[in-house]
Amino acid sequence: MTIEDTAEAWEIRASETPFVGNKTSVRTDEVVMPDGSVARRDYQVHPGSVAVLALDDEDRVLLIKQYRHPVRHKLWEIPAGLLDVPGENPLHAAQRELYEEAHVKAEDWQVLTDVYPTAGGCDESVRIFLARGLSEADGERFEVADEEADMEHARVPVGELVRRVLAGDVHSNCLVVGVLSLVAARTGDGPDALRPAEAPWPARPFEA
Numbered sequence: 207m208t209i210e211d212t213a214e215a216w217e218i219r220a221s222e223t224p225f226v227g228n229k230t231s232v233r234t235d236e237v238v239m240p241d242g243s244v245a246r247r248d249y250q251v252h253p254g255s256v257a258v259l260a261l262d263d264e265d266r267v268l269l270i271k272q273y274r275h276p277v278r279h280k281l282w283e284i285p286a287g288l289l290d291v292p293g294e295n296p297l298h299a300a301q302r303e304l305y306e307e308a309h310v311k312a313e314d315w316q317v318l319t320d321v322y323p324t325a326g327g328c329d330e331s332v333r334i335f336l337a338r339g340l341s342e343a344d345g346e347r348f349e350v351a352d353e354e355a356d357m358e359h360a361r362v363p364v365g366e367l368v369r370r371v372l373a374g375d376v377h378s379n380c381l382v383v384g385v386l387s388l389v390a391a392r393t394g395d396g397p398d399a400l401r402p403a404e405a406p407w408p409a410r411p412f413e414a
Contacts, residue, residue, distance in 0.1 A: 213408070219244055229253065229288060252330035254410040256300040257286035257380035259318055259388060260310060260337045266361035267385060268340070270307055273356060282360070283378040286332075295412050297403045300335045305343045308359065313339030315403035319387045322409070323379045331409035334384045336397060364388065 217238040225232040231251045236244050260268040271282045287303040289296065297315060304310050318336040322329075362370075367385045370376045391397045404414050 223251075229290075248327075250328040250330070252328055253292070254289040254296075254330060255286055255332045256289065256296045256303060257284050257332055257334045257384065258300050258304045258312075258337050259284050259334060259384035260304060260308070260312060260340055261364070261388070262340045262361060264361075264363075266363050267367055268308055268310060269360045269362055269381070271358040271360070277377075279377070281378045282376050282381060284334075284381050284384055286380055289410060293412050295404070295414065296333045296407060296410065297335070300333075300337070304337060307357070309343045309347045310340050311343045312337035313341075316397065317401040317403060317405050318384055318391070320407060320409065321379070321383055331407075332380060333407055333410070334380055334387070335403065336384075336388065336391075336400060 219236040219238060221233060221235045223231050223233050230253070232248060233251050234246055234248050237247050239245055258268075262268065267284065269282050270285060271280055273280050285303045285307040287299065287306070289299055300315070301311070304312065314337065316336045318334045320331065320333050322331055324330065364385060367376070367381075368389060371382050371385060376382065388397065391400060
């Protein structure tokens with residue numbers, strides 16, 4: 207048995223989109239089950255996202271804290287954002303988010319991991335990058351608005367973040383997956399063995 211996810215699409219008898227929002231929508235599909243029955247499945251249609259685990263020379267992760275209304279919390283997170291343009295190169299999107307949310311640039315980029323955060327109810331796919339060689343970005347700071355206008359920033363050692371994750375103190379999916387993936391990479395073949403920054407991403411195809 208090979209432990210690897212495989213693409214598969216079951217037959218859809220009917221489909222409708224009862225809600226269309228600014229960035230996402232809700233779709234209802236009538237899906238044929240293996241026994242021939244038909245079941246309705248509601249899920250959020252999402253453009254996809256990128257996130258950046260930015261690691262400085264002191265082995266600290268760059269964090270931001272912002273309000274997330276659906277969960278009624280201000281969460282510590284790593285910089286992240288939507289893939290607003292269909293087919294957008296995810297590396298370029300990640301570089302943009304790091305600049306906009308932290309006014310930071312990075313010299314060394316690799317793919318840390320790809321995840322479906324909530325595959326049972328949303329088709330969102332997230333690519334999490336590892337960014338190293340950090341320095342302050344050139345030019346003026348990006349003008350933020352809405353929740354981003356209230357953001358806090360911090361740099362936290364990797365070991366401290368792991369303890370916070372396991373203690374249940376931080377809950378952001380990308381932060382949790384990102385920092386634990388980094389630790390796993392270090393105990394394996396090392397971060398330098400990670401995939402290149404523009405590795406193929408079947409979940410969200412893009413042009414290099």
